[in-house]
Amino acid sequence: xxxxxxxxxxxxxxxxxxxxxxxxxxxxxxxxxxxxxxxxxxxxxxxxxxxxxxxxxxxxxxxxxxxxxxxxxxxxxxxxxxxxxxxxxxxxxxxxxxxxxxxxxxxxxxxxxxxxxxxxxxxxxxxxxxxxxxxxxxxxxxxxxxxxxxxxxxxxxxxxxxxxxxxxxxxxxxxxxxxxxxxxxxxxxxxx
Amino acid sequence: xxxxxxxxxxxxxxxxxxxxxxxxxxxxxxxxxxxxxxxxxxxxxxxxxxxxxxxxxxxxxxxxxxxxxxxxxxxxxxxxxxxxxxxxxxxxxxxxxxxxxxxxxxxxxxxxxxxxxxxxxxxxxxxxxxxx
Numbered sequence: 001x002x003x004x005x006x007x008x009x010x011x012x013x014x015x016x017x018x019x020x021x022x023x024x025x026x027x028x029x030x031x032x033x034x035x036x037x038x039x040x041x042x043x044x045x046x047x048x049x050x051x052x053x054x055x056x057x058x059x060x061x062x063x064x065x066x067x068x069x070x071x072x073x074x075x076x077x078x079x080x081x082x083x084x085x086x087x088x089x090x091x092x093x094x095x096x097x098x099x100x101x102x103x104x105x106x107x108x109x110x111x112x113x114x115x116x117x118x119x120x121x122x123x124x125x126x127x128x129x130x131x132x133x134x135x136x137x138x139x140x141x142x143x144x145x146x147x148x149x150x151x152x153x154x155x156x157x158x159x160x161x162x163x164x165x166x167x168x169x170x171x172x173x174x175x176x177x178x179x180x181x182x183x184x185x186x187x188x189x190x191x192x
Numbered sequence: 193x194x195x196x197x198x199x200x201x202x203x204x205x206x207x208x209x210x211x212x213x214x215x216x217x218x219x220x221x222x223x224x225x226x227x228x229x230x231x232x233x234x235x236x237x238x239x240x241x242x243x244x245x246x247x248x249x250x251x252x253x254x255x256x257x258x259x260x261x262x263x264x265x266x267x268x269x270x271x272x273x274x275x276x277x278x279x280x281x282x283x284x285x286x287x288x289x290x291x292x293x294x295x296x297x298x299x300x301x302x303x304x305x306x307x308x309x310x311x312x313x314x315x316x317x318x319x320x321x322x323x324x
Binding site: 019035055059148 | 204205206207208209211212213215216217219220221222223224227228230231232234235236238239242243
């Protein structure tokens, strides 16, 4: 598997290679973008199995659109962020009515033992709070603060203006802070 | 004083959030190997399907001849008008202009021979025929 040969190739070039029937491009794109799709889906939904299912669906859409991909219009990763977060938002809308007690717990199977010891509680607390945000705020906060996208990139992914992104992230952070306020002592932040 | 307290609270909250975001970024959730295998299998299935399709696609436009004609001429309305004009042309060709009175007599209420009628009459008989 000479996947190293494709490490310098852009996502877009790989997608075009894939569309032309290149099998190796499919593997490289999967290794690059599959984890991204899963990570964002998981943070949106808080459930591992559902996140894998959704990320697979998003990747399938990518494979299908490859032959019609218009070069230079959008980054492949931005397109994928958009598809994953939109699919997740749809599922969250269908899931309305889930009570706070039923909010999915953070499944930490993938984290190392050390990470689990040090920060599992904090990560679980953050995920629990994210799960309670309205879908659009959750989407903006995840893309900004966990995926590290710039505001213009988020605007492109969410198909809204930069000012709307700023508003959503600010409101999302305020809501998260309020949700976590009562747990600061428990999480070791009580004596800053 | 209260303002100072509020700012301190806000800074502490910001610090807490920033720290939680950083912890979450460090422990990014990873998908299972099974997930990656399923995604690659999907990719290969789509590629194989795409490789099989072009022959069929180029052999005939989807939807058949009528769909292609409909698309070419702008819908059923335009196609209906063209068909009516074609049938009228064939009728005139076979029967000759002398027999045109059989059609126009019914439409216009006249038995006048159209053998010498102007090619640009005041009333457009084909338009009337289509409306009918």
